[in-house]
Amino acid sequence: MTGRTRHRSPTVAHGVSPLRQARRAIPATLEQVCEDLDKQSRDGSSGITPSMLSGWELGKHITSIRYRRVLAEYYSQPPEVLFAHQDQQLTAATETPRLLVGHHDLRDAMTEVVRNAHRYLAVLGSRSRDTAYLETIETVLAQRPELVHYRVLFGPPHHQVLKDHLLRLLEIRDPQDRSLGVKTLHISIIDDHPRTPERFFCVSESVAVVPVASLTSAEAFDSGVLFEAGVAERLIDHARQCYAAGRKVETNQALRELPTVRS
Numbered sequence: 001m002t003g004r005t006r007h008r009s010p011t012v013a014h015g016v017s018p019l020r021q022a023r024r025a026i027p028a029t030l031e032q033v034c035e036d037l038d039k040q041s042r043d044g045s046s047g048i049t050p051s052m053l054s055g056w057e058l059g060k061h062i063t064s065i066r067y068r069r070v071l072a073e074y075y076s077q078p079p080e081v082l083f084a085h086q087d088q089q090l091t092a093a094t095e096t097p098r099l100l101v102g103h104h105d106l107r108d109a110m111t112e113v114v115r116n117a118h119r120y121l122a123v124l125g126s127r128s129r130d131t132a133y134l135e136t137i138e139t140v141l142a143q144r145p146e147l148v149h150y151r152v153l154f155g156p157p158h159h160q161v162l163k164d165h166l167l168r169l170l171e172i173r174d175p176q177d178r179s180l181g182v183k184t185l186h187i188s189i190i191d192d193h194p195r196t197p198e199r200f201f202c203v204s205e206s207v208a209v210v211p212v213a214s215l216t217s218a219e220a221f222d223s224g225v226l227f228e229a230g231v232a233e234r235l236i237d238h239a240r241q242c243y244a245a246g247r248k249v250e251t252n253q254a255l256r257e258l259p260t261v262r263s
Helices: 018-024 030-040 050-058 065-075 084-091 103-115 131-143 160-172 229-245 252-256
Strands: 098-101 120-124 148-154 185-190 201-204 208-211 223-227
Touching: 018 050, 018 065, 018 084, 030 050, 030 065, 084 229, 098 103, 103 131, 103 201, 103 208, 103 223, 120 131, 120 229, 131 160, 148 160, 148 229, 160 185, 160 252, 185 229, 201 229, 208 229, 223 229
Parallel strands: 120 148, 148 185
Antiparallel strands: 098 223, 120 201, 201 208, 208 223
């Protein structure tokens, strides 16, 4: 901890989030807090920037577990208090999830997510093998150069068709290109680890489809839940965090070196 004097902040104060209240109670600027956190970090950089902290305070973005712990220690307050404004957004939502049952319904819903994505498109999982669905992703990315795409694998691709798809993405986009002011193609892999469960979803800025255990057969991949914008926004943040935690595979060589689970 630094030498800054901290005062106990109230739980609620005129619409100001507990996280912002805690900072103001020190008092400290965004820059000062980030400077303190950098000094506390072992390598001299906490990874938290003033813009990130501001976004968390305003509830525009969701703070990961790692950074919740860092800030909870810094402010000497429990995470459930500091980040209540972020978590209450979900429980206060009026959106109604829709159950998807049947292979065609699930595939059509995921394809519609892709077709209607204009700002963000994130896809997680290593088991995709539906050629039409993957081709739709390629078409949309080619048509909308400003669309930011995240693809996160959990372990190596299970099918060659997915590996080929990833290689085609590199033909459509250069992950190093910043001509639009931002990076628009992000590909990473979470290497197999017993503490990192595989997860699957397809999400845009306005809607998300999350596959669930089949409601028809133990061997089928044919059920899911469709969520609207409130949940979709959270899952976009989830995808960003997974991408950042993964190993980048954004060159032809890196992708070609990935094995496939099945030939």
